[in-house]
Amino acid sequence: MADEPSPVIPGVEEETEAQNGRLMMEEAFRETVVPNWRQQLTVRALVTGFILSVAFNFIVCKINLSTGVIPSLNVAAGLIGFAIVKTYTTVLEGCGLLKQPFSRQENTVIQTCVVASSGIAFSSGTASYILGMSSRIASRSDGLSMPENIKNLSLGWMIGFLFAVSFVGLFLIVPLRKLMVLKYKLTYPSGTATAFLINSFHTPNGAKLAKQQVRYLCKSSIGSFLWALFQWFFASSDGCGFSNFPSFGLKAFKKRFYFDFSATYIGIGMICPYMVNASLLIGGVISWAIMWPIIERQKGHWYSADIPADSLLGIMGYRVFIAIAMMLGDGLFHVVIMLIKTFSSLIKRTFNKEQVASIGSAGDGGHHVSGGIYDDERRAHYFLEDQIPTWMAIVGYLILAGISICIIPRFIFHQLKWYHILVAYSIAPILAFSNAYGCGLTDWSLASNYGKFAIIIFSAWVGSSHGGVIAGLAACGVIMNIVSTASDLMQDFKTGYLTLSSPRSMFFSQFLGTAFGCIMSPLVFWFFYKAYPVGDPDGSYPAPYSLMYRGIALFGVEGVSSLPKHCLTLSIVFFFLAIAINLLREVLVWFGHESYMYIPSPMCMAIPFYVGSYFVIDMCIGSLIIYVWERKNSQKAKDFAPAVASGLICGDSLWAIPATILSLAGVHAPICMKFLSYPVNKKVDNLIG
Template sequence: MQNNEVGFDSTKMKRKNSEDEVEVEEEEEKRENQQWSVERVFEDQEVPLWRNQLTIRAFVVSFVLSILFSFIVMKLNLTTGIIPSLNVSAGLLGFFFLKIWTTFLGKFGPLSQPFTRQENTVIQTCVVASSGIAFSGGFGSYLFGMSETIAKQSAEDSDYHKNPSLSWMIGFLFVVSFLGLFSVVPLRKVMIIDFKLTYPSGTATAHLINSFHTPAGAKLAKKQVKTLGKFFSFSFLWGFFQWFYTAGDDCGFAYFPTFGLKAYQNKFYFDFSATYVGVGMICPHIVNISVLLGGILSWGLMWPLIDTRKGHWYSAALESTNIHGLQGYKVFIAIAIILGDGLYNFFKVLSRTLAALFFQLRSRGASSGLPVVDHPSPKSLKLSYDDERRTRLFIKDQIPTWFAIAGYVTIAAISTATLPHIFHQLKWYYILVIYIFAPTLAFCNAYGCGLTDWSLASTYGKLAIFTIGAWAGASHGGVLAGLAACGVMMNIVSTASDLTQDFKTGYLTLSSPRSMFVSQVIGTAMGCIISPCVFWLFYKAFDDLGHPGSEYPSPNAVIYRNMAILGVQGFSALPKNCLLLCYVFFGLAIAINLIKDSSGKKWSRFIPLPMAMAIPFYLGPYFAIDMAMGSLILFVWQKIDRRKADNFGPAVASGLICGDGIWTLPSSILALAGIKPPICMKFLSRGSNSRVDKFLESLG
């Protein structure tokens, strides 16, 4: 009996000890969660009302930064079309400018409103929305592809063209750029809270802004801004210095034959572009390697080999820029790779979207997780302090569904009535069909972007090119109709994914959905005016804009126009054996993607990206060497000091891009004023130099 009692007491004691251990573990876990809780850091700060998040000073700073970033995006658009994410730069510079503003005013008395992370989020949202129009507006693709300059380089008669004009460009953007915003507003809660989509870029931006507004983060941000300022100044002054040596064609450091004259003829040289060194530091290493591999494959192997077939595959009398000659292979093989990669990713993201939706709707009552996201354990199904606070405030400021639907219908009606007057080839019923399907496609793009961080706006635009172009037909201006339809579709799906991503950023920074929506609308309106004006400055300042081999060749404009021709006329415009090569590279793009997706994470990161490989096929690998140099600098820096490279690498890259990008403004003004550089620095072979010397002696 006694033994039993002892045994019972011993068991009770063990059970009590076990319960105490569980309580201690739970208490430690609770303390750890509190320690790592972002919102507990800010719990003493009152969250401003949504109207107070939208300040005049925020929009003044946004306007200034929008001009800067529009120049950067426009320059990238008109050179290679590779545009890195500038969200980090926008958040960092927004923090810097308003911090200076508030610090300066604080010296004269107490501030009526402190600078909050919500206000920082509003600036970032507004700037990215505005500069995003410089991309989705098609100034380096479909819109400029309508011009006579690009039409003359294409495979068809240039009768169907529409030259840029400031009035119709601004009008066009205003009637097509806002529909995407209204199309996804009713689904914001489903996307962010119910489906818990990750939106990696939006999440990363939110974490960055949250860190800026902590004492340690603010200290690091000041150092980052100081670094950005140094490299901004260096990049700007380097662009100014180079300008003095560009008095004629092919003059200046940008034409330095780094690897010899033979390599230079095949576009292999380092052109001393601070912009693309910076882009290389921001882009993942695999992107830079893919671009370089594409340049080696095309300009190092394929084009020299096809050039030996001159007179057999195409007429030897054709100019190098004629689309029926070697130029046709460059353009259409690049198109084949882009279409292969785009269609593969389109169906991949669509299938993942449909599978995730099916799973979500099937298990809606059990869990709100996605099959592509790690499911929480039963213990963690309860909302954390951060999630509970964020969800409460996100739901608090509702945007009425009727408002979104009424806005979409109203703008769609105005757009359907207006667009046929801008583009006579684009009939009202084409536009109506696009607007019927657009909300579904906008949802798919926003959802897919949340899963993969990959916006397929350009792919949806290409689908519109082929469908509307083929529907209109060659005799009814199908090329222009297809390009205009591309613009309508791209603007809808692009702004939809951008807004949803900003909702995610706002959710994580306790910014109201209403302030996010209003700042996105204001930023879009800014972009509809700023971007056409910036493009108009380029268009008027540089007479050779859009010409192959010029400073701003706008390669995507040629590619988009030829896609439209392909959709309308079929394959009749292709030179001999070009179609066969297009099939091969179309299949190769799909095969590479399949191999990449079927390989494990360990090996897939070494497999190149077909889309990135396609870019230098038309343009040449010179910018790929710049990007590879930027990638190499970052790689070595990470090996030496990983933490410092991660903290300051984006600031250095942003400084290089911003400085060189803003130099474009004074250089354009100098060109418009007729002020030319004083020196032409040109590089000649020894034989050419001797002939020039003899010619000059004969003149003397």
């Protein structure tokens, strides 16, 4: 969901080996009848998809508002969907009432629907560009609080905006599905791994393992939910409870180094690669332990001593704009390198006569595939059976684009004109193709990178006096939603291809999941927005990307004049540092040095610059758990760690639902557990005495 590659899901290696070794997964399903696309879109699958969409929207929204580091939830979606429907069908079968067995195609429909919905929770921008439009963030950022550069949040226009822009990418990428999946045979690692898991669930041995994984997931979910409930009793107000435990002392706590006992981020740490967590920790040490103390000593010289701590004209400006510079440097590098890889791959495929000949006519709609392998023939047959007409996709794109061009400038964002939206929709197909192709090669989605560059371009184009901040953020939403949903759908087409799921059922489940997300994402965000001080850097939900995205828009309309003293110089240094780190990694990869695995990610390093390292400690503990588990029993860790991690994330995040309801109802925890230094405690004792 973010700009980082999706964490590797157990099973993708085995699937790749199976393909290379010409093993035939479909042999296990030779006698299984493949249901048609209407039978794949069952009521039970869609109801399960809706229920899980609600739950996963809460999970993603909570993580988004906390730090924005979102792991892949495909495993949890596929596994929980399997558990719910399998339990339901087993009960019906025992009663003799089962009419249609639970198929892997139904499982794929559920997973697609849930991931599409939770994907909207990320690309909707409720924790980034949309929240950045609000007066709550504007008052803390720039002082550019003129009405033209503020958009008051409301459910009506947020839902309307998402419906206007979120479906366009689905129609845009449909005509390319055969090119990407059959002709170019792109890997789409997350889609392939998800398909492998779903296929394995529905084999006898896989079903047995899945039941064990479900037990692990349920136990960890219940445990993390109860732990979150226990913590609530000690957190009657901000600054109270286990989440503010000064694990490494009060001085470290003030520098945001502490363990906050979050099961969510322990689970995320268990899923994310070791280097992601290490990069986050390195960024936290560089910023909060070294840079910010040095800059704070220049208070009164580099910036006014009278400026509030949360103003972008003070220390917050350095935190935000240096982080933005690293993100833009990382984003620019990966956009360029992805374009180079995309075009070089296309050129190779175009001029490699032998490869084209071996691929045959599958990309042109024929049924002949490489090597005549049983798996490939069977998969290509079903992938080409229920086609979505290309003309329908093109007409759908043009109609939806036309509706957006008419509605967005007139009813939602008057700062944007119709020709701004037209330009956005003109360049979107190129960006969507590039992102979907690159995602198939590397599993990297650069949707939010394209969105960041759109902010700068459109905010500078419109100008501050005409609402350039809002225009840039809204344009970011248009581009980001189109590009993100397009690559997500192509991942799902790959999953459907490998599970013999109809492209038509994939498209409709993605369509329904997107619709669920367009409604649920703003509703869930609204719960948090009304119940908590969302956007407060010292609160539980600082929503770091909201201030960063608004900062990018400010940079677009005001240029370097909006930065405090020496902030530009430091930002330029870290911009090129991000490029240099990525370049070093690519060079090491090119020469085959395994040391590239130890090069940190600048994007990950940038996140703690603003938020701090409290969540990083949790994630590193998750890595430590996995490390110890792998040393003790590597196979068991491989089989069950993703289920345990998903359970920790789900249980802890789902506590947000009753916690938010209690907060809205005015119910507070009975105890405030707070930690004071000895001198402060003595003063409190004397005052009470």
